[in-house]
Amino acid sequence: MNLKDQITNIFVQIDDFCKEFDTQIKELKQKTLDASKKRRNRTSKMSDSEIITIMIGFHLGAHKTFKHYYQEIVCGYWKDLFPIPLSYNRFVELQHRCFVVFILFLKEKCLGKCTGISFMDSTTLKVCRNQRIHTHKVFKDLAERGKSSMGWFYGFKLHLVCNERGELLSFYLTKGNVDDRNPKHIKKMTRELFGKLFADKGYLSKALWEMLFADGIQLFTKLRKNMKNHIMAMEDKILLRKRAIIETINDELKNHCQVEHTRHRSVNNFIMNILGGLTAYCFFPKKPSLNLKKVNDGQLFLNFA
Incomplete structure (x- = not known):
């Protein structure tokens, strides 16, 4: 599987989780807030699931700087995956908006x-x-x-x-x-x-x-x-x-x-960078592991084959 197909699969999982999260938040707001009051809720051109997917994709690739990755890969080669991209400065400003749903996705869906x-x-x-x-x-x-x-x-x-x-x-x-x-x-x-x-x-x-x-x-x-x-x-x-x-x-x-x-x-971008790195590692197809094997007598052996 190439990186583009892997990004698509990751986006599907994150998007399903974000929709479920938004549904629960809306139900909670209806119970706790007065529905008669109007509040400003400006929607962004790029969804939270797209932002999180882009951040994870950076840590899966071989790019050393996020700016080059976003401008060359996301806005260039992956233009069909993200048809309405934000400017680089605006994307950096909106990263921390996804902190809550990002860390919940990491803890509930990625950890073993x-x-x-x-x-x-x-x-x-x-x-x-x-x-x-x-x-x-x-x-x-x-x-x-x-x-x-x-x-x-x-x-x-x-x-x-x-x-x-x-x-x-x-x-x-x-x-x-x-x-x-x-x-x-x-x-x-x-x-x-x-x-x-x-x-x-x-x-x-x-x-x-x-x-x-x-x-x-x-x-x-x-x-x-x-x-x-x-x-x-x-x-x-x-x-x-x-x-x-x-x-x-x-x-x-x-x-x-x-x-x-x-x-x-920025401190916020530092935290988001760590979350992106940890989540990207969870999506690695091959992880360092021990080939443990139990025999009939219940003893534990390592298989070095």
């Missing part, structure tokens, strides 16, 4: 389901180089300095949870100085999880382990050098070694879907 085996990790989202921190204005009072295994950075953290199929289960965006073991966002991310959760040493915490265990989740992490070893089942050791699956997802999100770049000029 927990299978009992989950992987958790965080990745940095730099908004500028370290040399330009003092002169940076777009994310002033929002972004913070943080430190990762790659060194100091200025920006945010994107926390992700996935299953062994490579499907995203939940995500959370925090400032760069927030600890990965923060119980507030961990609680929200693992609300619908169960079974086993594998993470790196950054999530090593007795209090966090006890909190997750009380919710029916068993946390597995590697130990530090000065810690005593403990007994672990062979299948859990194998899965802990395969935790790199979520690091591969982070790499695809940052290098292919471009959720991280330093050209943002």
Whole structure:
């Protein structure tokens, strides 16, 4: 399937969801608002489903700048798909209008389901180089300095949870100085999880382990050098070694879907860019996954064929 056919299929799914969403909103307004009062409701030439589809298509392609993608591809090669395009400046202004329906579509239609085996990790989202921190204005009072295994950075953290199929289960965006073991966002991310959760040493915490265990989740992490070893089942050791699956997802999100770049000029567009990247990844035909196989005796094996 080429990109144009994939965009058509994505538009059909989003358009059906937007129609259902609009119907529910209209019913809610009729119940809560006075129908006798007239309110201005100017319609746009481009629907919300078209705007969302265009934003997802950018992260599916190989373009580095959204302006070139919109002017050359959307308004040129895809003119039959979007016959009444907006100007580039107007499109950028209207992006944030679709935030609510966009994030609902991502959570309800795109995220996967927990299978009992989950992987958790965080990745940095730099908004500028370290040399330009003092002169940076777009994310002033929002972004913070943080430190990762790659060194100091200025920006945010994107926390992700996935299953062994490579499907995203939940995500959370925090400032760069927030600890990965923060119980507030961990609680929200693992609300619908169960079974086993594998993470790196950054999530090593007795209090966090006890909190997750009380919710029916068993946390597995590697130990530090000065810690005593403990007994672990062979299948859990194998899965802990395969935790790199979520690091591969982070790499695809940052290098292919471009959720991280330093050209943002608006906080709203920064958020919409992340939503577009996460949704585009969910539509990837091939995702990094583990070929797990269970035999009759109930033991877990990895099929390397």
